[in-house]
Amino acid sequence: xxxxxxxxxxxxxxxxxxxxxxxxxxxxxxxxxxxxxxxxxxxxxxxxxxxxxxxxxxxxxxxxxxxxxxxxxxxxxxxxxxxxxxxxxxxxxxxxxxxxxxxxxxxxxxxxxxxxxxxxxxxxxxxxxxxxxxxxxxxxxxxxxxxxxxxxxxxxxxxxxxxxxxxxxxxxxxxxxxxxxxxxxxxxxxxxxxxxxxxxxxxxxxxxxxxxxxxxxxxxxxxxxxxxxxxxxxxxxxxxxxxxxxxxxxxxxxxxxxxxxxxxxxxxxxxxxxxxxxxxxxxxxxxxxxxxxxxxxxxxxxxxxxxxxxxxxxxxxxxxxxxxxxxxxxxxxxxxxxxxxxxxxxxxxxxxxxxxxxxxxxxxxxxxxxxxxxxxxxxxxxxxxxxxxxxxxxxxxxxxxxxxxxxxxxxxxxxxxxxxxxxxxxxxxxxxxxxxxxxxxxxxxxxxxxxxxxxxxxxxxxxxxxxxxxxxxxxxxxxxxxxxxxxxxxxxxxxxxxxxxxxxxxxxxxxxxxxxxxxxxxxxxxxxxxxxxxxxxxxxxxxxxxxxxxxxxxxxxxxxxxxxxxxxxxxxxxxxxxxxxxxxxxxxxxxxxxxxxxxxxxxxxxxxxxxxxxxxxxxxxxxxxxxxxxxxxxxxxxxxxxxxxxxxxxxxxxxxxxxxxxxxxxxxxxxxxxxxxxxxxxxxxxxxxxxxxxxxxxxxxxxxxxxxxxxxxxxxxxxxxxxxxxxxxxxxxxxxxxxxxxxxxxxxxxxxxxxxxxxxxxxxxxxxxxxxxxxxxxxxxxxxxxx
Amino acid sequence: xxxxxxxxxxxxxxxxxxxxxxxxxxxxxxxxxxxxxxxxxxxxxxxxxxxxxxxxxxxxxxxxxxxxxxxxxxxxxxxxxxxxxxxxxxxxxxxxxxxxxxxxxxxxxxxxxxxxx
Numbered sequence: 001x002x003x004x005x006x007x008x009x010x011x012x013x014x015x016x017x018x019x020x021x022x023x024x025x026x027x028x029x030x031x032x033x034x035x036x037x038x039x040x041x042x043x044x045x046x047x048x049x050x051x052x053x054x055x056x057x058x059x060x061x062x063x064x065x066x067x068x069x070x071x072x073x074x075x076x077x078x079x080x081x082x083x084x085x086x087x088x089x090x091x092x093x094x095x096x097x098x099x100x101x102x103x104x105x106x107x108x109x110x111x112x113x114x115x116x117x118x119x120x121x122x123x124x125x126x127x128x129x130x131x132x133x134x135x136x137x138x139x140x141x142x143x144x145x146x147x148x149x150x151x152x153x154x155x156x157x158x159x160x161x162x163x164x165x166x167x168x169x170x171x172x173x174x175x176x177x178x179x180x181x182x183x184x185x186x187x188x189x190x191x192x193x194x195x196x197x198x199x200x201x202x203x204x205x206x207x208x209x210x211x212x213x214x215x216x217x218x219x220x221x222x223x224x225x226x227x228x229x230x231x232x233x234x235x236x237x238x239x240x241x242x243x244x245x246x247x248x249x250x251x252x253x254x255x256x257x258x259x260x261x262x263x264x265x266x267x268x269x270x271x272x273x274x275x276x277x278x279x280x281x282x283x284x285x286x287x288x289x290x291x292x293x294x295x296x297x298x299x300x301x302x303x304x305x306x307x308x309x310x311x312x313x314x315x316x317x318x319x320x321x322x323x324x325x326x327x328x329x330x331x332x333x334x335x336x337x338x339x340x341x342x343x344x345x346x347x348x349x350x351x352x353x354x355x356x357x358x359x360x361x362x363x364x365x366x367x368x369x370x371x372x373x374x375x376x377x378x379x380x381x382x383x384x385x386x387x388x389x390x391x392x393x394x395x396x397x398x399x400x401x402x403x404x405x406x407x408x409x410x411x412x413x414x415x416x417x418x419x420x421x422x423x424x425x426x427x428x429x430x431x432x433x434x435x436x437x438x439x440x441x442x443x444x445x446x447x448x449x450x451x452x453x454x455x456x457x458x459x460x461x462x463x464x465x466x467x468x469x470x471x472x473x474x475x476x477x478x479x480x481x482x483x484x485x486x487x488x489x490x491x492x493x494x495x496x497x498x499x500x501x502x503x504x505x506x507x508x509x510x511x512x513x514x515x516x517x518x519x520x521x522x523x524x525x526x527x528x529x530x531x532x533x534x535x536x537x538x539x540x541x542x543x544x545x546x547x548x549x550x551x552x553x554x555x556x557x558x559x560x561x562x563x564x565x566x567x568x569x570x571x572x573x574x575x576x577x578x579x580x581x582x583x584x585x586x587x588x589x590x591x592x593x594x595x596x597x598x599x600x601x602x603x604x605x606x607x608x609x610x611x612x613x614x615x616x617x618x619x620x621x622x623x624x625x626x627x628x629x630x631x632x633x634x635x636x637x638x639x640x641x642x643x644x645x646x647x648x649x650x651x652x653x654x655x656x657x658x659x660x661x662x663x664x665x666x667x668x669x670x671x672x673x674x675x676x677x678x679x680x681x682x683x684x685x686x687x688x689x690x691x692x693x694x695x696x697x698x699x700x701x702x703x704x705x706x707x708x709x710x711x712x713x714x715x716x717x718x719x720x721x722x723x724x725x726x727x728x729x730x731x732x733x734x735x736x737x738x739x740x741x742x743x744x745x746x747x748x749x750x751x752x753x754x755x756x757x758x759x760x761x762x763x764x765x766x767x768x769x770x771x772x773x774x775x776x777x778x779x780x781x782x783x784x785x786x787x
Numbered sequence: 788x789x790x791x792x793x794x795x796x797x798x799x800x801x802x803x804x805x806x807x808x809x810x811x812x813x814x815x816x817x818x819x820x821x822x823x824x825x826x827x828x829x830x831x832x833x834x835x836x837x838x839x840x841x842x843x844x845x846x847x848x849x850x851x852x853x854x855x856x857x858x859x860x861x862x863x864x865x866x867x868x869x870x871x872x873x874x875x876x877x878x879x880x881x882x883x884x885x886x887x888x889x890x891x892x893x894x895x896x897x898x899x900x901x902x903x904x
Contacts, residue, residue, distance in 0.1 A: 558887055560797075562803070563800055566807070567799075567803060569889065570807070
């Protein structure tokens with residue numbers, strides 16, 4: 001007997017200290033007990049996690065089939081009683097109430113007589129109950145009781161170890177989850193990717209079938225799936241916006257749901273809120289936890305705890321990501337600014353390459369519309385005309401379809417798609433819309449068509465009718481000299497407010513260079529005028545000297561000539577017709593006549609009179625002069641072709657102008673002694689300083705030899721056998737006193753064209769060229785100019 | 788016979804004019820400057836005076852003024868080498884202004900016209 005007991009205890013200790021799994025150890029212990037006590041059946045009921053029910057775990061007859069599952073709530077049946085009282089109990093079937101209370105046990109052993117229950121517990125915890133069943137009516141001896149209680153201590157100790165190890169495993173698992181999450185956090189800053197990792201990790205750790213992160217949509221206030229993992233059952237109740245007080249008192253809020261699908265399976269879900277700076281921002285939820293039985297299991301408090309941890313990580317991650325995004329946005333903004341400044345600097349370098357307004361406008365427009373420039377789709381520059389108090393369209397362009405990248409070359413090339421300005425003019429009044437306002441208030445505007453603000457003036461809409469644009473004034477020395485207007489009308493891309501700052505910086509630069517160009521051109525024009533006046537004065541001096549010399553000589557010569565010629569005529573009267581002397585005298589007469597004609601031309605040239613000014617039509621002057629030479633033209637068989645343009649009257653000395661045409665016709669006559677065509681054409685000419693009228697007189701006389709060409713306007717130069725050579729010099733002199741020009745186009749082998757150009761403006765002519773008085777009313781406003 | 792005074796500082800001109808005018812049937816008096824011309828006007832009941840402008844001692848313009856003072860009715864023809872004074876002759880109150888030419892037909896026509904009246 002003693003040896004039997006010793007054998008049992010030795011075997012129990014062997015099992016207790018073995019390294020097989022805890023389940024195996026418990027199993028072996030229960031079997032050893034059954035064998036040692038020689039009872040029909042030994043059972044172990046474990047207390048469930050809720051500590052409310054005893055569940056049959058181990059049977060000495062082997063694995064428990066599902067239909068033999070047994071449960072006793074604490075306090076019911078012998079097992080429940082033993083657990084509740086923590087005392088060992090032995091009963092017999094025939095004792096009152098025993099059979100009823102333990103009826104469930106008859107499934108296992110219908111013929112039992114004796115029942116004994118021993119609590120399996122240590123000082124702190126109750127783990128379960130050991131139940132013994134036997135068909136005989138037997139008692140438990142004190143030795144047996146001692147041994148059973150010893151075995152129960154070993155069972156409880158083994159169970160404690162098992163629970164401890166399971167907890168340690170869970171901690172390790174939790175730690176490794178946190179490690180995983182930490183790794184994920186540090187490995188990526190992409191928020192979406194991070195959230196996905198958190199969600200999948202959460203699901204894996206809890207062994208849930210699915211997990212989802214819902215974020216509240218800022219616009220609708222509804223929960224929206226931001227990230228999900230695995231399968232989220234359709235039957236699972238949708239997560240409502242987290243009720244603030246969900247969960248028990250003192251517990252952090254959470255949501256638990258349960259539903260049953262058509263196949264009768266239970267589905268569970270658990271969700272915790274994500275609070276961000278005290279504000280509910282979403283939920284983190286898990287679904288369908290797997291359990292070893294294959295059924296889905298409800299989530300336990302440990303799962304909830306883990307979920308809270310994960311939610312904390314998610315909030316941190318979102319916070320980090322948002323901060324990072326802000327930093328990134330700042331960096332990007334910085335980079336954009338640097339890029340903009342670089343662009344501005346490049347454009348300003350190119351702007352320094354010229355002082356011509358037109359070229360500058362081209363460069364400014366290109367800078368505005370090139371893709372890597374300021375990148376607008378259309379740009380127009382308007383300039384203020386101070387004389388008329390209007391804003392005039394100076395130049396505009398749109399970006400070419402095939403966008404060219406910005407380079408010095410691209411900036412220097414004129415825009416390929418100009419916008420026609422067609423004399424666009426806006427009065428500078430506050431009621432004329434944003435363009436005029438930009439000038440008057442020296443302010444930039446972001447115009448958007450809303451239908452409520454006063455519309456754009458019709459004169460502008462004719463060339464420009466965008467729905468949205470920026471207008472920025474060109475300000476120099478606190479004065480607005482024009483505006484830059486830009487838009488993205490072609491693509492409809494909205495204008496952002498940031499480029500307005502860049503545009504304003506650009507406008508400052510543009511205003512400066514345009515002002516410089518304006519000053520430069522004023523200086524240049526003044527210089528040109530001074531030079532012209534100086535030349536005229538020199539010419540005037542030269543001609544005055546020539547004039548007095550010629551005049552003096554003419555008078556000295558004229559008197560003797562009159563005598564010589566007069567007496568020759570007298571002699572001729574007395575000489576007989578067929579005397580040889582007659583011929584000689586005639587030669588004297590002819591030569592004198594020629595000399596006298598020469599004198600007349602000289603005296604006409606030098607003796608000027610300026611008092612015959614009036615308004616005359618150029619065509620009429622030409623026609624009147626043609627009459628004088630008609631007979632000569634007919635005689636030389638010269639055809640006359642006239643092409644006269646309808647033009648305003650010229651302010652000129654008609655006698656002098658007729659002399660100009662007369663001299664030019666004489667010239668043509670002499671060039672076409674053998675016949676030809678005289679073509680006279682008149683047409684208007686627009687020059688930088690105003691409107692001119694031109695007359696082009698062409699002959700078909702074969703042209704002027706090169707060696708002669710340079711001298712044709714020199715007084716006294718002539719290729720003719722007779723004549724003074726003064727004709728063209730006189731013409732030039734008269735034209736220049738009318739502030740016009742005479743040019744010669746020589747086509748060797750064909751003919752010569754003389755072009756006389758006269759200004760329409762009514763200049764007052766005064767003898768002293770140094771002090772010209774020009775009536776202000778007669779002056780045209782310089783083109784495209786201002787001030 | 789109509790009496791004509793020719794005043795010119797050029798002897799050859801005086802000679803030419805007097806020959807031509809005598810041939811036309813006029814009585815011709817001669818003067819070499821304005822002062823001499825005035826003396827002749829004082830002494831002779833002239834019908835017409837031909838005056839050069841540029842002359843020594845007294846020029847034609849001064850002589851014209853003085854002649855017209857004494858005899859406003861006496862026709863005076865300015866005959867000169869200076870074409871450019873044509874515009875002024877009216878203010879000088881001369882009756883004609885002729886630029887000298889070797890062809891005297893113009894001069895003779897003018898003289899004839901004035902002496903007819």
